[in-house]
Amino acid sequence: MREVAIVGVGMTHxxxxxxxxxxxxxxxxxxxxxxxxxxxxxxxxxxxxMAAGQFVGQEHLGPLMASQIGMAGIPAxxxxxxxxxxGAALRAAYIEVASGMSDLVMAAGVEKMNDGADxxxxxxTAADQELEAYHGATFPALYALIARAHxxxxxxxxxxxxxxxxxxxxxxxxxxxxxxxxxxxxxxVLGSSKxxxxxxLLHCSPVSDGAAAVLLCPLDQAARYTKxxxxxxxxxxATASLSLADRKSPAILDAVKDSAVHAYKMAGVGPGDIQVAxxxxxxxxxxxxxxxxxxxxxxGKGGAAARxxxxxxxxxxxxxTSGGLKSKGxxxxxxxxxxxxxxxxxxxxxxxDRQVQGAEIGLAQNMGGSGASSxxxxxxxV
Amino acid sequence: MPSPGYWRGIxxxxxxxxxxxxxxxxxxxxxxxxCPHCHGTKWEPAELSRTGEVVTSTVVHVAPDDFAMEAPYVxxxxxxxxxxxxxxxxxxxxxxxxxxxxxxNLEFRRIRAEGNSGILCYGFKAVPAG
Numbered sequence: 001m002r003e004v005a006i007v008g009v010g011m012t013h014x015x016x017x018x019x020x021x022x023x024x025x026x027x028x029x030x031x032x033x034x035x036x037x038x039x040x041x042x043x044x045x046x047x048x049x050m051a052a053g054q055f056v057g058q059e060h061l062g063p064l065m066a067s068q069i070g071m072a073g074i075p076a077x078x079x080x081x082x083x084x085x086x087g088a089a090l091r092a093a094y095i096e097v098a099s100g101m102s103d104l105v106m107a108a109g110v111e112k113m114n115d116g117a118d119x120x121x122x123x124x125t126a127a128d129q130e131l132e133a134y135h136g137a138t139f140p141a142l143y144a145l146i147a148r149a150h151x152x153x154x155x156x157x158x159x160x161x162x163x164x165x166x167x168x169x170x171x172x173x174x175x176x177x178x179x180x181x182x183x184x185x186x187x188x189v190l191g192s193s194k195x196x197x198x199x200x201l202l203h204c205s206p207v208s209d210g211a212a213a214v215l216l217c218p219l220d221q222a223a224r225y226t227k228x229x230x231x232x233x234x235x236x237x238a239t240a241s242l243s244l245a246d247r248k249s250p251a252i253l254d255a256v257k258d259s260a261v262h263a264y265k266m267a268g269v270g271p272g273d274i275q276v277a278x279x280x281x282x283x284x285x286x287x288x289x290x291x292x293x294x295x296x297x298x299x300g301k302g303g304a305a306a307r308x309x310x311x312x313x314x315x316x317x318x319x320x321t322s323g324g325l326k327s328k329g330x331x332x333x334x335x336x337x338x339x340x341x342x343x344x345x346x347x348x349x350x351x352x353d354r355q356v357q358g359a360e361i362g363l364a365q366n367m368g369g370s371g372a373s374s375x376x377x378x379x380x381x382v
Numbered sequence: 383m384p385s386p387g388y389w390r391g392i393x394x395x396x397x398x399x400x401x402x403x404x405x406x407x408x409x410x411x412x413x414x415x416x417c418p419h420c421h422g423t424k425w426e427p428a429e430l431s432r433t434g435e436v437v438t439s440t441v442v443h444v445a446p447d448d449f450a451m452e453a454p455y456v457x458x459x460x461x462x463x464x465x466x467x468x469x470x471x472x473x474x475x476x477x478x479x480x481x482x483x484x485x486x487n488l489e490f491r492r493i494r495a496e497g498n499s500g501i502l503c504y505g506f507k508a509v510p511a512g
Contacts, residue, residue, distance in 0.1 A: 144440035245467035
């Protein structure tokens with residue numbers, strides 16, 4: 001397999017973008033990535049998207065999006081893995097370039113959630129319809145069940161959960177692309193309205209619109225496009241049962257662990273080598289479970305990590321310097337690509353106030369459903 | 383849910399029919415073609431007890447449209463004595479009295495009226511035992 005680099009990135013603001021359409025947001029992000037790399041052609045396109053068919057009634061995004069950027073004719077496919085669609089699109093693009101099949105491939109992600117659909121119901125289609133949604137399960141409810149199990153098993157507290165939100169809002173306040181550029185306090189989180197106990201509104205990522213895109217090419221061609229390529233060192237994708245009832249322990253996200261094991265092995269690095277990580281904090285408990293599954297902290301110690309400053313900027317392993325899904329926003333199909341962009345910018349040294357000094361190796365982990373899909377990518381400065 | 387889908391779910395949803403794998407003896411609910419534990423394909427019928435224990439639970443405050451009138455309600459992962467796990471609502475209870483280990487009975491109930499046409503969907507809910 002060929003070594004692969006990311007040579008261009010582009011993304012929209014994340015937020016309630018009432019004036020922007022699904023296709024318009026994609027075009028903005030995609031043209032941004034192409035301008036960043038100075039390219040005027042593509043050999044292929046993967047569009048990560050969870051549910052445009054339900055959110056705005058539009059399927060068949062591959063050719064639609066290719067034509068929106070003047071690339072009608074190229075191979076273009078939509079990739080769907082619920083909220084891990086972006087990460088899965090990146091992995092598909094990586095495999096296409098690494099295999100030698102294509103040279104310049106875009107991995108993008110886009111979601112338009114604020115166009116009037118019943119968002120709770122649409123998102124719940126990523127859960128098991130027959131066994132979970134039928135009985136009134138929502139995504140916050142599934143993660144609440146995970147949270148209660150984690151609290152019962154490891155003694156994690158509601159305040160621990162709150163600190164994840166406080167930390168990520170602190171980071172997001174410094175991110176010009178973030179949906180919520182403001183700090184929150186532990187008191188505000190614990191005083192916000194209940195969604196699914198123990199999760200409150202400020203433990204939950206918002207409903208967002210947005211798009212993000214990255215360009216991949218063989219590492220030995222990267223100098224044509226950029227002075228600062230970032231190499232993809234490893235990729236891993238793993239799955240678990242869709243339904244929580246079918247898992248050994250609802251407190252442990254096996255797919256996250258398995259995807260990380262694959263990515264670490266391929267990259268030839270371990271959790272101790274990761275200097276900055278973007279982790280799928282769709283709900284505060286998810287960040288706690290994911291940093292444990294990724295090996296960034298010991299199993300059961302994730303609850304204390306944000307509270308103790310371990311995962312904050314300046315801590316031992318800064319997690320979600322972008323603000324995470326919580327503060328930056330979570331347009332579900334775009335999230336996996338936006339996470340990759342944050343790590344690429346960190347490794348390029350372009351993260352401004354959020355820069356992790358000297359970062360050379362970073363990780364992005366993107367998750368779908370209640371942890372049924374997980375994609376991990378590990379990136380290295382060249 | 384289209385009505386064929388609703389009819390297909392009757393054995394598992396309305397009668398709690400599960401299956402026991404002939405090779406590894408694990409009880410799987412609802413039935414499926416291939417055993418998730420040993421990949422076996424031979425099954426015997428198994429009916430679940432109408433009792434169970436809460437593994438983990440939550441109180442849902444923000445509900446999908448079809449359940450909006452029910453909120454807040456308890457949703458829990460329940461394990462039956464046969465080792466099968468089901469996600470069910472817990473009802474006829476104080477919201478805060480449900481937690482890991484709570485013993486429950488499973489009762490046949492109306493689950494929701496679906497969509498604009500208001501099709502009644504039935505199934506099981508858990509209620510605290512005793």
